[in-house]
Amino acid sequence: MALRMLRGKDGRLTAYALVAGGIARWTELRPGGPEWTGPQLFETPGLTDITVAQGADGYTHLIGLRRKAVGDERTDVELVHATQFQTGRPLTGWHSLGTPHPKDWRKALKVGAPTAAVDVSGAVHVFVRNAGRGVSARRQDAKGKWGGWLDLKGKEVVDGLSATATADGRLEVFAPTEDGALRWYQPEPGGGLQRGDDVTARPSPGSVSAVESSRDTLTHYWRDQRTGAVCAYRPGAGTTASLGGETGIGPVAVVRAEIEGHDCTLVAQRDTRTGRLAVAAHPSEDEAAGVWWTATGEPGLAEPALALDASDRVVLAAMGPDGGLRVARQKTTEPGLALHAWQHV
Structure with a gap:
């Protein structure tokens, strides 16, 4: 999992990262900062992947892939789920979700990293690449009961699935192949999942993300595997737009924000040319207006995350070379997207 940053019901931001031994968590002391607490480590031996999803109730769901050696020749794999009910509160215990291959541990080893989203009813949906290189899903209803694994089919799926919900709670799943x-x-919100049109694209594994770019409409972002450019795709638009940024690497972070009264979408990535983060913005759903990438932060920052704080200011976070969290917050006293000095948390 790339670094993730979410805003709770009380307005405070929380950042989550997979680290050696488990999950590290940093939490704002008060809505809007600037002070943070953390890192707090939630030890989970064998955890190799983690995703985070949040519902309208503010509950944060963590779904991970955990491995455990059994003897000298066997490794068991299972998906696990825990919940954080309020900002800053402890996690529940981990609950096993098994895998789509409960009777074949060798096939289970081929299961990919999970992604998850929460729908309008509060139901948690978990998605993974299965051993057949299709997509499997499992759902927890609003009362906490988990259904069985469902095969959504698909073929030649690679790592980097992305599941996103709109504010109305309608889900979309994007799977690179x-x-x-x-x-x-x-x-419609709460309805069954349907297969959409295939997308003509070559997303780099691990780079895909999405944002609600207008009411109940998602725009998907990724890095093109051939050119390196950041791309944007909106179902129904019929085309894929290139946003430049060909020298980036790793995950693409995205958030929608108001900048000087304009509805904008911000994108961040790590720039291999400078070793720093690069940030760009464009009018939401108007990628043709063009973007300009600007470097920020110290060299070595990685895994950028974007969110809005309690005052709807843009907050950019990243992991430092020392494993610590770095945070930069939007200035409100200057025009455009200007950030305060980076803070070592």
């Missing part, structure tokens, strides 16, 4: 991308969506 060897020569394109697949998409599933709910036609």
Whole structure:
């Protein structure tokens, strides 16, 4: 999992990162900062991947992939789930979700990193690449009961699935493949998932993200595997837009924010040319207006995350070379997107 940063019901931001031995968590002391607490380590031996999803109730769901050696020749794999009910509160215990291959541990080893989203009813949906290189899903209803694993089909899926919910609670799943991308969506909030049109694209594994760019409409972002450019795709638009940024690497972070009264979408990534983070913005759903990438932060920052704080200011966070959290917050006294000095948390 790349670094993730979410805003709780009380307005405070929380950042989560997978680290050696488990999950590190940093939490704002008060809405809008600037002080933070952390890192607090939640020890989870064998955890190799983690994703974080949040519902309208503010509950944060953590879903991980955990491995455990059994003897000299066997390794068991399972997906696990824990919940944080309020900002700064402890996690519940981990609950096993098994895998789509409960009777074959060798197939279970091929399960990919999970992604998750929460729908309008509060139901948690978990998605993974299965051993057949399709996509499997499991759902927890609003009362906490988990259903069985469902096979959504698909083929040649690679790592880097992305599941996102709109504010109305309608889900979309975006799955990179060897020569394109697949998409599933709910036609209406709370409905069943349907297969959408295949996307002509070559997303780099681990780079895909999405943002609600207008009411109940998601725009998906990724880095093109051939050119390195950051791309944007909106179902129904019919085309994929290139935003430049060809020298980036790793995850693409995205958030929608108001900048000087304009509805904008901000994108951040790590720039291999400078070793720093690069940030760009464009009018939401108007990628053709062009973007300009600007370097920020010290060299060595990685895994950028974007969120809005309690005052709807843009907050950019990243992991430092020392494993610590770095945070920069939007200035409100200067025009455009200007950030305060980076803070070592």
